[in-house]
Structure formats: C-alpha cells, structure tokens
Amino acid sequence: MTMFKVIAPELFLIACSISIFLSALFIKNRRTFSILAILGLLIAGVWKYSLHGAIFNLSFSVDSFDILGSWIIILIAVYVILISIDDIAIPNTSYGEFLTLILTSVVGMLFMIGSRDLIILYLGLETLSLSLYILCSFYRKDKLSSEAGLKYYLMGTVATAILLYGIALIYGATGTTNFYDITKSLSSTKVLTDPMFIAGVVAVIVTFSFKSSVIPFHAWTPDTYQGAPTPITAFLATAPKTALLLAFGRFFIGSLIPIWIEPKTVLIVLSIFTMVGGNLLALSQKNVKRMLAFSSVSHVGYMLLGIIVGTQEGLSAILTYLIAYAIMNLGAFGVVFMLKNGDDMSTYNGLAKRYPYLAGIMMIFMFSLAGIPPTVGFIAKFQLFLAAVNAGLTSLVIIAVLMTITSAFYYLRIVMNMYMKEPDAETEVISSDFTKGLVLSLSILVIVLGTLPSIFIH
C-alpha cells in the first residue's frame, strides 16, 4: 500500500476528474463544478506536502522541488478554472468536460514532475498532451480553434513518438530507463561512445524542444496559441512549460552530468536560436496572442540557460523563473481575455483613456515580461543570469541581455498603444468583476514579489 501512498494525490485527482465528468451529465451548475474541481486541486496540493519519498524502484519520487513545482501547476489550473467560470469562455454544454480535461492534464503534469524514470515521464507527458489536444480545439465550430488543436496534435504525436523511440534507444544502450541507473551506467566508456545512446539522448532533447516550443521546433506554437480559447492559451503557455522544464531538466541535469558537455553544446545552440528567434519573430506580430506566444518561446530560451548551467542552482533559478513567468503570463492573458477582441493589437489603442486601471495592470505585466524592475520578471531574470554567469556562461548571458532589449520593443508597443494612441470606440470589457479582481491581484503580486523577492526565493 505504501506504494500508492506517494501517488495518492494524483489518484485522488483522477477520481475527482471522473466524478466531475459523470455528474456533469446530470447537473448543469457551472459554479458548483468549478468549486469542486478547485477544492480537489487544492486538497491534492496540500496532500502532496505530507508525502516525501520514492516508490516503484526509485521511478517516482517527491521532494521539495516537486512539491513547489506541483503547487505552481495546481495554482495555474485553479486560476484558469476561476477565469472560466463566466460562460463567455467555455460553451455551457461542455463545461464538465473542460474541468475533467484540466484535472487530467494536471495529473499528467504531476506525474511528469515526480518522474525519475523515462517511462513514467512518457506516461505523464501523454496524459498531459491528450488532454491539451482536446482543450485547444474546444471551440469546435471555430476554424482557428480546430486548426489549433489539429496542429498541436500532429506535431505533438510526432514528438511523443520520437520520445518513445529515444527511450527505446537509451534502454538498448544502458539496459534501463531509470534516471539513477542511467547515470550509473554512464561510468562505463562503452555506453558513452555508443551511437545508440547518443541518438537516444538527441531524441529526448528533440521531444523536449517540440513540446516546450524551442526553436526550430516551435512551428505549432503561434497558431495553437492564437486559435485556442484564451483561458486555455494561458494554461497552455504556463503549466506544461513548468512540468516540461522541471521533468526534462531533472533528466538532463540529474542523469547526463557525466557526459554533460555534449548535450550542453546542443542546448546552448538551441537556447541561442530560441532567444533570438522568439524575440525577433515576436517583433513583427500584429496579434497579441501570437506575440505572447513568441514571447513565451523566447522565455523558454532564457530558461534553457538554467538547464545549461547543469546544477541544482540552475534548476532553482528555473523554478523562480517559472513562478514569475506564470504570474505575469497568466496576468497578461487574463487581460487579453477580459477585452472583447482582446487578441487584436488595435483593441489596446487608447485603453488607458477608457479603462485606466486595466491599462495600468496590463502595463505592469508588460514591464515585468520585459524584465524591468521593480517587477518579479526582473528578479527572475536576474537570478537566472546570476546562475549562468556563475557557471561561466557570460557570453550567453550577454546574448540573453541583448535579446531582452529587443523584447522591450514589443512589450512597450502595447504600453504605447494603450497610453499614447486614441481609443477605438468598440473596446469593451466583457468579463465579470471577479475576473478583474483576480487579474488585479496578480498585478499586485508582480510588484510585491518584485520588491520583496525573499518571500518566494529560498
């Protein structure tokens, strides 16, 4: 039974999601369901706290890192559910399914974070991906939404297939899929030079790159982000990134340290591509969701620095970054969601005149994304760069810094549109006061954590 104790929160969430799915057939009240789902998530999160330990032959374990990561994901999910309570977001008929899928994807992500074995990692990733494919095309009648789901699905399945292939190759070379055992087997030079092993590692890197939209594997990102319903885009942009970076980061850092030089070189190249490409592509976007999509690509590029550092310090810098990234992105997408035609750049023209507070909030998120103090975005970047400079990656940090300057262009463009252009008559806020309060509290969090970062950096 102890075996199941460690994954009890995940099992509990599965039970929750199934019961919501079934009862949704009979009960139609959105609010009740949402509260149930949120309660389920929070209970699972609290439950996680009491569990430390490893099971299944060290294939799944929970430490404080995992707990923090899980909490990030759970809170993101709670936020997304909260902003979806208004029926403008999700069609009434399928709200139960929406909640079920969110919960299932959270289960997948929790498994990924806790995994210390490639097979479990794979299972978690598939659980996550399957839910996301459906979530992305949730507006069944909308062409863009269907396209979003289809693109994500086609790219995503290829990626997971590659992962499976990679796992098989690694297993072939080392005789194991467990992170610890892989590390142990790397002490033999035979494995190190085995082309099978190297091909396997490359396949894992490729899958990671696909899923977390590292350039040049990012092609699905803008279309999927743009087409998916905004709350789901917000979810897609934040939660899976957390799971992916932590799970794969743990694999790269935990297992490959003895041969770190080669994967590191690959990741350095990918990171430069991603930082430079993401920012340059974001520059030319006319659609806010697409712009945020490319900007999230570039943020993954920065976070790769933490993996390249290859130490616990790097991983904790990533964790800080993920928290900051989640807060500011959820906030920015929240504002996009609150406005009618929120993904059109021209909607923001003169917003400050019509909705001064909303514009102020959006401005805070934009400055934070650009990494200008006193915001949490600055603190996150700073800690990441600190870890990278400490690891001797100064030239990479200089590139990152130059790209930060580039990113200021497109974040500031939104601020400019809001404050320095004349308003369009049609701009309209369509969400409830509750959502407004939610987004406002995120903006306050951006400033508070930006000025007093010791609250969340340990």
Add this chain to the structure above:
Amino acid sequence: MNFPILSLVLLIPVIGAILMLFMKNSTLIKSTALIFALIDFFVSLPLWFLFDKNSHSMQFVEVHPWIPFINAKYAVGVDGISVLFVLLSTLITVISVSVSWKAIDKKVKEFFIMILLMETSMIGVFVSLDLLLFYAFWEAMLIPMFLLIGVWGGPNRVYASIKFVLFTFAGSVLMLVSILVLYFAGGHTFDILELTKLNLPVNMQIFLFIAFTLAFAVKVPMFPLHTWLPDAHTEAPTAGSVILAGVLLKLGAYGFLRFSMPFFPEATLMFLSLLQVLSVVAIVYGAFVTLKQTDLKRLIAYSSVSHMGFVTLGLFTLTQIGMLGGILQMINHGIVTGALFCLVGMIYERTHTRQIADYGGLKPALPIFILFYTFFTLAAIGLPGTNSFMGEFLILCGAFLRFIPLGAFAVIGIILGTTYMIWLYYRVAYGNLNEKIKDLIYDLGPREILTLIPLLLLVLYIGFQPGVFTSYMQSSVSNLIATKFSSTTIAHTLPLVGWLR
C-alpha cells in the same frame, strides 16, 4: 542616529502616489502631489544640516536584508556627493509639480503619480549602497519617464519616448551583466563599499569599465550617445524636461564618480584621454549645434549636451579642483537649465509655439518674465556671482592643470555658449512683438513666480558662497583621489580654494 530618514524620503512619494490612486478630483490630486513633494523636501532637509562634512564615509546608513539568498541588502546611505543630489531631487520634484499645475489637463492623476514615483526612483539611485538595489532603482526610473514623455509630451512624443527607453535600456542592461561579474569577483557581495576596496585584474577592469561607462555615458549623455536627449527634451512636458535636466542627466555623471572611477581605477586611467576628448567634443560640438536651433526647447536641450560636457570634463581631469567643479556644475546645470525649461514651459503654455521665430519683443510686454529670463540667461552664461561661473571656473582650472589644450578647447565652448544664449535672448526679448502671440501673452502669475524664486535664490547662494557646497563634497572627492588615483593625479589645491572653504 537611528532614525530611518532616507527610507522615509524614499517612501513618502510612494505613499502619496498610492493615496492618489483613490482620488478623483483633479485639484485634490494636484494638492496631494504638492503636499507630498513638499513634505519630502522638508524631510530631506535635515540631511543637509546634520551631515558631518568632515567625514568621507557614508552617513544616515540603514542596512536590512533584502534577498538574503544572494546576499543582496537594502542598504542606503549618503556621502558628501550624494547628499546634495538627494536634496536637488526633492527640490526639483516640488518645482515640477508646481510647474505642471496648469499645464497638465489630461490624465492628471497618472501624471502626478508618475512624478512622485520618479522622485522615489531618482533618490533611490543616489542613496543605494547595494549594487542590485541601485540597479533596480536605475531601471525603475525608465517607466515613469517613458510615460511622462510618451503620454504628456509633444506631437512627436511616441518616437521620442521609445528612443529614450531603448537607448537607456540598452546601456543599462549591459551594466547588469557587469554587475553579475562583479558580484562573483567580489566574493558574492553587492555591497558597493566592499566592492570599492577590490583590486580587480586589469583585463577584467577594462571589460567592466566599458559596460558601466556605456550605461552612464548614455545617461549623461556623452557624445556620440547624446542623440536621444534633444528628442526627449523637446517632446517631454515641462516637468519632464525639468526632471531630465535637473536630475536624470546627473545620474550618469554620478555613476562615473560612484562606480566607474572607484571600482576600476586602472581602466579609468587607460580610457582617461578618450573620455576627456569626448567631453571636449561634446562641449564644442554641442555648442555649435545649439547655435543652429530654431526651437526654444531644442536649443536648451542641445546646450545641455555642451554643459554636461563640462561636467564630464571636470570629473575626468581627476584633479581635485576639476572634480569639485564638475560636481558643482552638475548641481548648477540642474538648477539653471531646470529654470530655463520652466520658463520655456510657461511661455509655451500661453502661446503654444516653441519656434524662436514666433517670439520677439517680450521685454516690454512681460516685465516679470523677462526679469527671470534675463537672470537665468546670465546664470547659464556663467556671469560671475552666479553659480555656473564657479563651476566652470573650477572645471577650467582642472582642465588647464591636466592638459592645456583641453582647457583651451573648453574655453571655446564657453565663448560659443555665451553667443547662443545672448543671441537667443536677443531674439526673444528684443525687436517687435510678434502679431501671432500678441493677444496670447500675459505676465507670470504668483504660482509661477513662487516656482522660480527658490531656483533664483540658489543660483545666487551658490554663486556667492560656493564653499558651502564644495565643503560637502570635498572630503569624499579627496578620499577618492587619495585612495584610487594618488600616484597619478594632480591633487592641486590652488590658493583660491581657501575662499572655497
């Protein structure tokens, strides 16, 4: 002295800004801004009186842990140099609130919130004793200034604000990398005083010096990084220009004094000649370009390039007298150019034109305006008895001591400076009153006079009693020279300095 006076000075504007968030009535908002600016000014005054001038160490120091994990602290304090700038900042903020009273009619609340946030971040830069804290304030300043120019500025404001942000952001983000490198070189500390004691290898110094100096040179701005300044100045609302001229431009020069020189003395000496030459080029080139301007604000903006050239020249003579002059001139420029921008703003409020050609004949029509205008023009020229005279004189002494041609070129700048200021004065004050503005103009009101009087008094006070001011900086400057540049520098004290004490 355990009273957290510096934290209070930092916090008062923020409290004011937060309170204003909940206000609707624009008169109430303006009054709140003025009251908080005044309170902040009066709270900062004890710094002046309680400061121990004979000590070069930091005073009113407060240290609290900020991000313990990376050893970053909330550490603030002032020495003889920064204390003057804190006071200048609180004074200039009062002036900018007052000068905006009528000029701002849209988004009043946001405007005054930005002014107050600006104040906190400016003062933060001057008082930080922790490099990370310094950087946070340094960057945070961009936000209010960007909006001040971009929202309340002139017709070309969007272009100007973006240019301003990108220039300064690009400069300072590179500084961030250097700060990180310094952090590790200094044994995991951001403590500015600790880092000052470091003896870094020369190669490292060169790299870091370039990055730091670029950031500061953009802010000063030094030739050839000055191109954002005329745009920003011209487009900014009056208060924005006053803050830019009054305080923001000083931050770069302050950075040289606080970071570039003490952290990287060897690199400073290596680049010294280049920086001196660039300063002289800024003086002469800036003055020549100023001569050609047809826009009132642009003219004063370009003259700032020239004047700030004097400041950097003074600092980079690395002589005690030149550096004292440089620092004094920073304050002088803040006061005089700030006042000139106020005057331009006041006349612009009436006529809505900044073209010099539209003016003329104001002397008989606006006696009070012209009185102030004459006074500040003379101050800008550097008439003996005004503050600029002392600043320029000390700088020239330093320059001549260091290398005679430097001084000779700088003198050309002074001649040109007199030319453009007098010529401008002639075109504005004399001649026939232009038909276009005839019916629009009326003389300064009591609020405007009250705004200008403190600046006028300061001009005279510094002009006649420069020693009061130099005595504050003296020990800090001597200490810098003595500890970092003793073998190479001319630590001259001319007989005249007796008067300066």
